[in-house]
Amino acid sequence: xxxxxxxxxxxxxxxxxxxxxxxxxxxxxxxxxxxxxxxxxxxxxxxxxxxxxxxxxxxxxxxxxxxxxxxxxxxxxxxxxxxxxxxxxxxxxxxxxxxxxxxxxxxxxxxxxxxxxxxxxxxxxxxxxxxxxxxxxxxxxxxxxxxxxxxxxxxxxxxxxxxxxxxxxxxxxxxxxxxxxxxxxxxxxxxxxxxxxxxxxxxxxxxxxxxxxxxxxxxxxxxxxxxxxxxxxxxxxxxxxxxxxxxxxxxxxxxxxxxxxxxxxxxxxxxxxxxxxxxxxxxxxxxxxxxxxxxxxxxxxxxxxxxxxxxxxxxxxxxxxxxxxxxxxxxxxxxxxxxxxxxxxxxxxxxxxxxxxxxxxxxxxxxxxxxxxxxxxxxxxxxxxxxxxxxxxxxxxxxxxxxxxxxxxxxxxxxxxxxxxxxxxxxxxxxxxxxxxxxxxxx
Amino acid sequence: xxxxxxxxxxxxxxxxxxxxxxxxxxxxxxxxxxxxxxxxxxxxxxxxxxxxxxxxxxxxxxxxxxxxxxxxxxxxxxxxxxxxxxxxxxxxxxxxxxxxxxxxxxxxxxxxxxxxxxxxxxxxxxxxxxxxxxxxxxxxxxxxxxxxxxxxxxxxxxxxxxxxxxxxxxxxxxxxxxxxxxxxxxxxxxxxxxxxxxxxxxxxxxxxxxxxxxxxxxxxxxxxxxxxxxxxxxxxxxxxxxxxxxxxxxxxxxxxxxxxxxxx
Numbered sequence: 001x002x003x004x005x006x007x008x009x010x011x012x013x014x015x016x017x018x019x020x021x022x023x024x025x026x027x028x029x030x031x032x033x034x035x036x037x038x039x040x041x042x043x044x045x046x047x048x049x050x051x052x053x054x055x056x057x058x059x060x061x062x063x064x065x066x067x068x069x070x071x072x073x074x075x076x077x078x079x080x081x082x083x084x085x086x087x088x089x090x091x092x093x094x095x096x097x098x099x100x101x102x103x104x105x106x107x108x109x110x111x112x113x114x115x116x117x118x119x120x121x122x123x124x125x126x127x128x129x130x131x132x133x134x135x136x137x138x139x140x141x142x143x144x145x146x147x148x149x150x151x152x153x154x155x156x157x158x159x160x161x162x163x164x165x166x167x168x169x170x171x172x173x174x175x176x177x178x179x180x181x182x183x184x185x186x187x188x189x190x191x192x193x194x195x196x197x198x199x200x201x202x203x204x205x206x207x208x209x210x211x212x213x214x215x216x217x218x219x220x221x222x223x224x225x226x227x228x229x230x231x232x233x234x235x236x237x238x239x240x241x242x243x244x245x246x247x248x249x250x251x252x253x254x255x256x257x258x259x260x261x262x263x264x265x266x267x268x269x270x271x272x273x274x275x276x277x278x279x280x281x282x283x284x285x286x287x288x289x290x291x292x293x294x295x296x297x298x299x300x301x302x303x304x305x306x307x308x309x310x311x312x313x314x315x316x317x318x319x320x321x322x323x324x325x326x327x328x329x330x331x332x333x334x335x336x337x338x339x340x341x342x343x344x345x346x347x348x349x350x351x352x353x354x355x356x357x358x359x360x361x362x363x364x365x366x367x368x369x370x371x372x373x374x375x376x377x378x379x380x381x382x383x384x385x386x387x388x389x390x391x392x393x394x395x396x397x398x399x400x401x402x403x404x405x406x407x408x409x410x411x412x413x414x415x416x417x418x419x420x421x422x423x424x425x426x427x428x429x430x431x432x433x434x435x436x437x438x439x440x441x442x443x
Numbered sequence: 444x445x446x447x448x449x450x451x452x453x454x455x456x457x458x459x460x461x462x463x464x465x466x467x468x469x470x471x472x473x474x475x476x477x478x479x480x481x482x483x484x485x486x487x488x489x490x491x492x493x494x495x496x497x498x499x500x501x502x503x504x505x506x507x508x509x510x511x512x513x514x515x516x517x518x519x520x521x522x523x524x525x526x527x528x529x530x531x532x533x534x535x536x537x538x539x540x541x542x543x544x545x546x547x548x549x550x551x552x553x554x555x556x557x558x559x560x561x562x563x564x565x566x567x568x569x570x571x572x573x574x575x576x577x578x579x580x581x582x583x584x585x586x587x588x589x590x591x592x593x594x595x596x597x598x599x600x601x602x603x604x605x606x607x608x609x610x611x612x613x614x615x616x617x618x619x620x621x622x623x624x625x626x627x628x629x630x631x632x633x634x635x636x637x638x639x640x641x642x643x644x645x646x647x648x649x650x651x652x653x654x655x656x657x658x659x660x661x662x663x664x665x666x667x668x669x670x671x672x673x674x675x676x677x678x679x680x681x682x683x684x685x686x687x688x689x690x691x692x693x694x695x696x697x698x699x700x701x702x703x704x705x706x707x
Contacts (some may be wrong), residue, residue: 251553255553266522292518321649322656380632384602415643419515439485440449
């Protein structure tokens, strides 16, 4: 009978991690729907980027006040999760504060966690005020209508509740320690929860133990629920920021990818020895000619798909986008959100159809992202530079433009004129190539 | 203009006389055909002439780098242009290229190597900076002494290739007061021309990008808005006109500032 708690704990823990594992597997499968791209070169530079940008938050602090508040929440969450280790051991073994044998160091740890927990609550409150009272433009943007706005607030509430539970648990524990309750060893220091403990004055020992146990259980269950909430929210960035910064593009931002399939054809076209009447080489059995550009998520590469899951919808990209600033429909954040929405839809389609995708008559292009958005981009790389975790919305925009132009010949009419000029006379305007040096003789 | 102080040799001339220039000046479509940009081209040539830099242009053998086609999504047209240009450049055994257009600069520097064209490519502000550092070029304040100048970072020079200091270092020599816009360098706002936008009408919105950017510049209360890109120059010139400030604010390329300061 006395083992009931332990068994219940193990079951809850297994369910929490088990369900999480199922979703992680799904996440990886969906990311792998993307085309291949080699991002395994230069490991040194990649580790360095991850250390600086994800771990060191170097791009977050470009907005210094918010950057520092974000670091408090981030460090708070990482460090307080050390406490999780103790909770798990206690829960399985039926011990209480099993690490308390570390004495002074334990007190230091718990004290630090409490200060951080308090910092997290304050920071999260400021985040909430920015979203809901001050209503910063990028947080009330049309991109976030409906679920994304609620999602952001739920995350803030979750974090606050978890921290309050942690502090309540400590406050009750501290009270019980002082009262000399059986089982409650003298351990830890409670710089913050010490202010909550007086609330328990006059309560019976049994009531306070009930409060302590309730807070303990709700804290661990809350963490497990939050962990499983990640996959359904924008909050995956706490995990994916690391691989995302590792696998991000290392080349100069102005270098757009070269389409090799085009290179082969252009070379053939320009080869004076090529036989124009030669029959095309026999196609391999069942070979599908490579599609130029992207009209759906499977045409994007896996890094672009990981980008979509990593995006936490902060909107720094959209805030720096010249098209969005001037009222155009394009929003780089929305490009990432739509890519993720479509990828989720494709993933669910695969789940439903026993592992294969069945055409649903929809695509990322048109059903999620319109040509009007794509053509508003100035390719300025402002969004790529602004992203705190090196997401590249521009590469998706470019791949979709390529599809529009090379597969559908659907460029805006003025651009067709520009391209015809380049083809005919080697300049985007209608000037003869023979007049290229005329400027030399013009006074 | 006499032959003495304005010479523009072509690669064909050079080859005919058995010479190899130090650097090829890639003029670009804008620098060749656009009336405003041609002035930048000439200013840069005057500086090269005065610093006695042995250079040459391709002249009628030059063709669009393909940048606007690539940014518009037409990889076929881009690669055709690129390969044709690479054939010409390689035939002349070109080693080093300077250009006053950040779009040509970015394309030749970053996108030509994979197609067989590998050269040392520098933007004209970088090249002028190197002339300055080597003592081949001197810049005095002259007419710009005490003037307020704000520099607009071209996207394809700045964010795309991380070049922020060369143009600023040059302008510092003008004894002018350099003022930064609130959005500059890494955070610089685009002028609105990139990504082939130069060649089409903007999508529906509530403002033109060049006007938004011009407002950034006007906030610094400049006498001169400096640019390092012929397209930015056009966009900002139009922006200044839209704000009815063309009578007291000039939009000038860094090369023009230097050429003017030297009374070239």
